[in-house]
Amino acid sequence: MGTVQVENVSKKFGERLAVDSVSFEVRDRELMCLLGPSGAGKSTILRIIAGLEPPDTGTIRIDGKMVNDLSPKDRDLAMMFQSYALYPNKTVYDNLAYPLKSSKVPEPEIKNTVSDVAKTLGITPLLSRLPAQLSGGERQRVAMGRAIVRKPKAFLLDEPLTNLDAKLRVNMRAELKRLQRELGATTIFATPDQLEALTISDRIVMINQGRILQDGAPNIIYDHPNNIFSATFVGSPAMNILDCSIEEKDGRLVLNSGDFTLHVSELAEFIRKGTSQSEAVLGVRPEHVVLTQERAGPSSIPAEVYVTERTRPEQIVHLRIGKTMMQAITPLTFQCDAGQRVWMTIDPAKIHVFDKHSQNAIV
Amino acid sequence: MAYRKKSVSGQIVLYICVLLILGFVLSPYLLGIVTSFEREPELVARPPFPFKAITLVLDNYIYILSYEPFRLAFIDSTLVAVTTTCFVMIAGSMGAFAIAHLRFRGRNFLFNFVVVVYMLPALAMLIPIVVLLKELALLDTILGVVFAHSILLLPLMTWFLIGIYENVPADILEALQMDGTSRIRALFREVIPLSRFGFFLILVFSFVTSWNDLMFANTVGIVQVKLLQPRILEFMSASRTLYTQMAAGGILSSLPVVVLAIALQRQIIAGIMKGAIK
Numbered sequence: 254m255g256t257v258q259v260e261n262v263s264k265k266f267g268e269r270l271a272v273d274s275v276s277f278e279v280r281d282r283e284l285m286c287l288l289g290p291s292g293a294g295k296s297t298i299l300r301i302i303a304g305l306e307p308p309d310t311g312t313i314r315i316d317g318k319m320v321n322d323l324s325p326k327d328r329d330l331a332m333m334f335q336s337y338a339l340y341p342n343k344t345v346y347d348n349l350a351y352p353l354k355s356s357k358v359p360e361p362e363i364k365n366t367v368s369d370v371a372k373t374l375g376i377t378p379l380l381s382r383l384p385a386q387l388s389g390g391e392r393q394r395v396a397m398g399r400a401i402v403r404k405p406k407a408f409l410l411d412e413p414l415t416n417l418d419a420k421l422r423v424n425m426r427a428e429l430k431r432l433q434r435e436l437g438a439t440t441i442f443a444t445p446d447q448l449e450a451l452t453i454s455d456r457i458v459m460i461n462q463g464r465i466l467q468d469g470a471p472n473i474i475y476d477h478p479n480n481i482f483s484a485t486f487v488g489s490p491a492m493n494i495l496d497c498s499i500e501e502k503d504g505r506l507v508l509n510s511g512d513f514t515l516h517v518s519e520l521a522e523f524i525r526k527g528t529s530q531s532e533a534v535l536g537v538r539p540e541h542v543v544l545t546q547e548r549a550g551p552s553s554i555p556a557e558v559y560v561t562e563r564t565r566p567e568q569i570v571h572l573r574i575g576k577t578m579m580q581a582i583t584p585l586t587f588q589c590d591a592g593q594r595v596w597m598t599i600d601p602a603k604i605h606v607f608d609k610h611s612q613n614a615i616v
Numbered sequence: 617m618a619y620r621k622k623s624v625s626g627q628i629v630l631y632i633c634v635l636l637i638l639g640f641v642l643s644p645y646l647l648g649i650v651t652s653f654e655r656e657p658e659l660v661a662r663p664p665f666p667f668k669a670i671t672l673v674l675d676n677y678i679y680i681l682s683y684e685p686f687r688l689a690f691i692d693s694t695l696v697a698v699t700t701t702c703f704v705m706i707a708g709s710m711g712a713f714a715i716a717h718l719r720f721r722g723r724n725f726l727f728n729f730v731v732v733v734y735m736l737p738a739l740a741m742l743i744p745i746v747v748l749l750k751e752l753a754l755l756d757t758i759l760g761v762v763f764a765h766s767i768l769l770l771p772l773m774t775w776f777l778i779g780i781y782e783n784v785p786a787d788i789l790e791a792l793q794m795d796g797t798s799r800i801r802a803l804f805r806e807v808i809p810l811s812r813f814g815f816f817l818i819l820v821f822s823f824v825t826s827w828n829d830l831m832f833a834n835t836v837g838i839v840q841v842k843l844l845q846p847r848i849l850e851f852m853s854a855s856r857t858l859y860t861q862m863a864a865g866g867i868l869s870s871l872p873v874v875v876l877a878i879a880l881q882r883q884i885i886a887g888i889m890k891g892a893i894k
Contacts (some may be wrong), residue, residue, distance in 0.1 A: 305790050326796030338787035342809055355796040399791075 255316040255329075255406035255439055256281050257302060262311030264297055264463075271297045273463040274311070279407065279441055284433050286454035287443040290486070294463035295443035296335075299409045302441065303332045315406055326355070331405040335412040337396035339384040345371075345395050346380040352403045370398045373432070390421045397432070407439040414449060426453055447487045451475060459483045481612045484536050484605060490569055493537045493579045496609070499524060500531070508535050508606070512575030513554045517601045520616050527615030528608050536605035542581035543598045544570060544589070553596040558589045572597060645870075652676050652863035659859055676864035686847055686865060693844035694872075695758060696833075697826040700765040704773050704822045705815070707766075712777030713803045717789055727778070734771040738831065741767065746835055756838045764832045769825060773818050780814035781807055813883055820880045824873050844869045 257279040264272040272294045279285045287295040300306040302313055304325035313320050320328050331352075339348050349370060353363045371377045374394045384392060393413065400408055413429065414422045430453040433440050444450055450457050451471045459467040459474060459482070467474055467483045478484035478492075485491045497510040506521040507514045515535070517524065524533070545553070556572040556579070563585060570589060572579045574597075581597060589595055606616040651659060653672040680686050714720070715727050745764050746755065754760035784807050792802045808815050833843040842850075848869060851862035 300790075303794060305793060325794050330794070332791070332794050334787040334791060336785060336787045338785065338791040340788060340791070340806065342806075352795040 256314075257407050257439065257441065258312075258314040258317070259298070259302065260312045260314070262298070262301055262308045262313070264294075264301060264306065264309050271463050272301065272308070275460075275463070275465055276311075277458050277465065277468055279439055281439055282437045284430065284440045284442065284453060284455045286450040286457045287441060287460055288447060288450040288457050288486070289445065289460035291445050293445075293460045295445075295460055296411050297463075298460070299332065299411050299441065299443055303330055303409050304328050305332075329403075329406045330409055331400035331403055331407075332409040333396050333400045333411065333413050335415055337384075337392050337416070339392060339395055339399070341384050343383075344380065345376065345382050345384070345387070348384070348395055349380075349398050349402050352399060356403070366402055370402050373401075373435075374398050389417050390425065393417060393425060397429075401432075401436060401438070407441065408433075410440060410442040412444055413442065414444070414446070422449075429453065448489065451487065457487075459486065461486075477614070478536075478605065479614045481534060481536070481607050484607070484614075488538060490539050490580045490582070492605070493535075493539065493542070495535045495537075495577060495579075497533055497535045498531055499528070499533050508533065510535065510574075510577055512577040515599060515601060515604070516552060517604070517606075519601055520604075520606070523616045524606060527606070530609065532609045533615065534607040534609050534612075536607060537579070537599055538603070539569065539580045539582045541600060541603040542572075542579060543600070544572075544581050544583050544587060545596045545598065546588075548596050549598050553598050556595055556597050558591055558593045558595055560591050561589060570595075648863045648866055651860055652867045654860050656858070656860050676860045677868070679861055680864045680868060685842065686844075689842050689844045689847035690869075692758060692841060693827060693833075693869075696761050696765065696843060697823050699758075699762045700769065700826040701819060701822045703762065703766050704769045705819055708770055708774040708777050708818075709781075709803060709808060709815075710800075711770075711774045712781050713799075713807060715774075716778045716781040717784075717786060718799075730771045730775050730778075734775050738768055742831065742835060745832070749836060755836060756840045758841055761833060761836045761841060761843065764836045765826045765829060768829075768832065769822050773822055776818050776821075777815075780811045780818070783814075784810050813886075816883050817880060820876045823876060827869075827873060 259278070260276050261274045262272055262276070263270065263274050275294075275298060277285075287298060289295050297306060301308045304313075304320070304323060308321070315328060315330070340351065343351065346367060349367045350363050353366060358366070367380075368377070371380055374397060376391065376394050376398060379387060379391055379395070384395070387395065393416070397413070400410075410429075414425055417425055426449055429442075432438075433453075442454065451474075454471060457467075457469065457471055457474045458465055461482050467479050469477075474483060474487055478487065481494060485494060495510045497508045497515075500507050500509050500514075502514070505516055505518045506524060507516050543549070548555075554574060556574045559571040559573045559578065561571070562569040566585065567582050568585050568587070570581045570583055570587075572581060572595070579597075583589075604616070605614060607614050650670075653674070653676070654670055655673055655675065658670055711726075711730075715723060715730070745767060749755045749760045749763060752760075754763060788806070788810075789802060792806060793799075797806070828845065829843075830845040830849065834846040834849070837843055837846060844865075848862060848865040851858040851865065
């Protein structure tokens with residue numbers, strides 16, 4: 254296995270800048286996730302690393318060696334495509350054997366490797382079938398198998414789970430992680446699904462419009478998003494985002510959303526240091542909005558229940574405070590119904606504050 | 617049965633219509649077959665309709681098959697059609713693959729160029745091609761006819777093949793690339809087998825067009841090279857037309873085409889069936 258370094262890579266398609274000076278490093282045996290909405294440039298980055306697309310500028314290093322001028326097959330990487338790209342006129346066995354045959358591996362060795370891989374993935378009974386005779390999940394396994402037979406330096410997986418139905422996707426997600434650990438495989442994995450990224454990756458690189466917004470462990474991305482995009486893209490239901498003004502009231506710093514105010518004197522120092530403007534954006538994760546039937550304290554804010562979604566095992570409560578809409582997650586035992594009045598409390602230690610213009614995190 | 621049962625009278629009307637259309641389409645060919653088995657005096661003694669009892673003879677075929685120039689023309693035509701088809705399919709496949717799947721500067725220009733050239737009437741190219749072949753000393757040679765037919769067919773067949781090869785998913789080609797398959801190998805070992813039905817259709821189309829060509833064969837071939845169609849045309853001269861022999865020649869020259877058409881139909885049906893039982 255190996256490491257992959259991407260340094261200052263840019264790529265333009267016509268006038269559109271698809272990848273904008275992207276740099277990151279994938280460590281040995283790491284499962285790294287490129288997370289971003291469709292069209293963010295994830296696939297393009299993978300294809301540039303694979304050598305299917307030349308970058309306009311920047312370098313790609315594998316194990317420290319620059320590979321910009323190497324053809325895809327000489328880079329010793331395996332790529333799994335979103336469509337799986339199985340060879341339709343070859344049996345599963347031949348699909349798995351093909352990468353080995355191309356690199357002139359002797360026949361008996363091919364046989365052994367293919368049967369080992371098939372055993373690992375549980376597809377031994379399918380070896381004589383054609384791709385058209387397989388289910389979605391089986392095709393995904395075969396595609397996975399074709400990537401691992403060659404024992405490459407790193408795997409590039411382009412949305413490997415997107416084409417599966419919801420239930421299978423969750424199973425395969427865990428399978429993928431187990432396989433990655435078992436093989437100790439350096440893996441770069443592109444996905445638009447934040448849950449997938451949060452649950453299985455060692456590290457997430459957030460991408461939007463071809464630019465890296467944040468690079469860090471899943472809990473860092475979740476707990477300390479450094480901009481509004483990462484904050485709202487990761488987490489479900491999404492973080493509550495409210496425009497507010499920074500005001501001083503009785504000598505204490507408050508955030509005023511227009512419909513309610515939040516005392517943030519503990520954060521005053523950071524906010525003052527972070528911005529000189531009087532406008533900011535407040536972000537609160539739904540699980541940090543605590544609901545009570547009675548007023549819980551002086552900082553409690555009255556709100557009206559707009560609608561509840563019982564997602565089980567919790568419920569999402571949509572709240573209306575004046576013109577502001579917010580979401581909160583509460584246990585199902587919390588009794589509330591549309592139109593009812595409840596009290597919400599927000600712990601200032603758990604809030605996020607973003608600069609209104611740069612969209613970057615202040616706190 | 618999901619279908620409504622049709623009434624017997626409806627069925628009869630349907631069959632009559634089908635027979636009428638078939639008769640209309642096939643009558644020249646059927647008449648040709650009949651003529652090819654007739655003796656000339658009998659043929660000229662009566663109009664084609666209504667049919668009278670006629671004596672069928674094999675004289676015309678015996679005459680044609682023992683006529684040395686015809687046999688040579690048959691061989692030459694086969695040579696021209698096969699060579700042209702091979703060249704057009706190989707060169708056309710390479711060009712079509714490049715335009716369908718590779719991204720390079722001038723790709724769109726090339727594509728448009730192919731379309732424009734294909735739209736030019738063949739007649740517009742006749743004189744330039746003849747002049748060109750004369751300069752190359754290829755006039756009146758087999759190679760010259762192959763050359764002319766290739767110029768005529770290549771843009772059209774390339775254009776068709778682009779449409780066929782575009783259906784092979786780009787992901788599969790990239791997977792092949794990752795697995796270390798060269799482009800030429802990807803084209804001949806993967807893309808063409810995957811598009812074999814379309815490929816075979818274009819192949820037959822190329823062969824038939826080259827085989828049936830009269831205009832170029834008659835202009836590029838003068839004395840040394842007389843292909844089948846010009847040879848058959850020779851039965852018709854200012855002074856006399858040998859109708860029955862000509863018909864026999866025409867029927868014989870149509871046999872390879874008919875065989876190919878039947879083979880093609882099998883392939884196409886096999887292709888449709890394959891798509892149906894997934």
